[in-house]
Amino acid sequence: MTDISDVSLEAALSTELAPAKINLALHVTGRRDDGYHLIDSLVVFTRFGDRVGSVAADEDSFEVTGRYAANVPRDASNLVLRAREALRARYGAEKAPPVAITLEKNLPVASGMGGGSSDAAATLRSLARLWQFDIDDAELARIGATLGADVPMCLAARPLVARGTGDELTMLPGFPSLGLVLVNPGVGVATADVFKALAKADNEGLPPLPQQIEFHSMRNWLETTRNDLCPAAESITPSIRYALAALNKADAGFARMSGSGATCFGLYETGNVAKRAAAEIRKRQPKWFVAATRSIPSEDA
Ligand code: ATP
Secondary structure (H helix, E strand, O other): OOOHHHHHHHHHOEEEEEEEEEEEEEEEEEEOOOOOEEEEEEEEEEEEEEEEEEEEOOOOEEEEEOOOHHHOOOOOOOHHHHHHHHHHHHHOHHHOOOEEEEEEOOOOOOOOOOHHHHHHHHHHHHHHHHOOOOOOHHHHHHHHHOOOOOHHHHHHOOOEEEEEOOOEEEEOOOOOOOEEEEEEOOOOOOHHHHHHOOOOOOOOOOOOOOOOOOHHHHHHHHHOOOEOOHHHHHHHOOOHHHHHHHHHHOOOOEEEEOOOOOOEEEEEOOHHHHHHHHHHHHHHOOOOEEEEEEEOOOOOO
């Protein structure tokens, strides 16, 4: 029998997935005078990620659970709390009353999967719904951009190409769901350190994408692209090579580092093959982060 109080509680709880952001290809195409790097990157988001839940409360609170909870800052620097405060600053405290927020931290921290940015995006979506703000995607993206360059793309959370400093987004139609295994050898890498170690910033942009995107055409296209941050990240964290080797040994159709590392992804033809590969890697490396997942397809795919 359903308890009526449970139903009302559930209705008031606003939960959102904060997907992992995976750079399938990442070319560094320049460096601006202000030090910002320019990129050209094919980005997908996965069904695996963190979860942000918010519910009306008498006073603000913030709880972090999940495998990687211990590595996340609990103070005002956490991007979840910064997102809450950005919405409050924009709409006023009266329209944004106290809220209890829970972050389920399933993504390793500083791992090249944009966990913090995705948490910020999920918080903005969750609170905008809880507080019943009449806010369109463009305005939410403007608020997101004040929290970090990658927050707008995490709000979109669909296959896209990101250019400029990561702020110029082109959504990709007809992009299907891809089978992926994500592997992190258990080391955090600070993005700023990787950019500092980058030897060359003026590389060519991405080649044109295939007309029809599916496993085979994507694998062939990926072979013609790079992650320009990989050599710099490997010089800081040599174990990235072990993660790539583990994916290749587990028959990935293609394997590469995402973002500034150290997480690497393997591309698999089906979700079941990906699950088997993940189980094999996990058995050999029980301490690593290993997740079999699928990417979120385009809206029309
Ligand atoms: P990117 O690829 O965008 O650099 P990343 O996955 O490498 O992201 P994050 O996990 O986003 O890195 O963490 C980057 C930094 O942000 C960490 O040093 C962490 O202390 C801080 N941070 C703030 N809020 C969060 C959050 N909610 N989750 C994770 N890290 C957070």
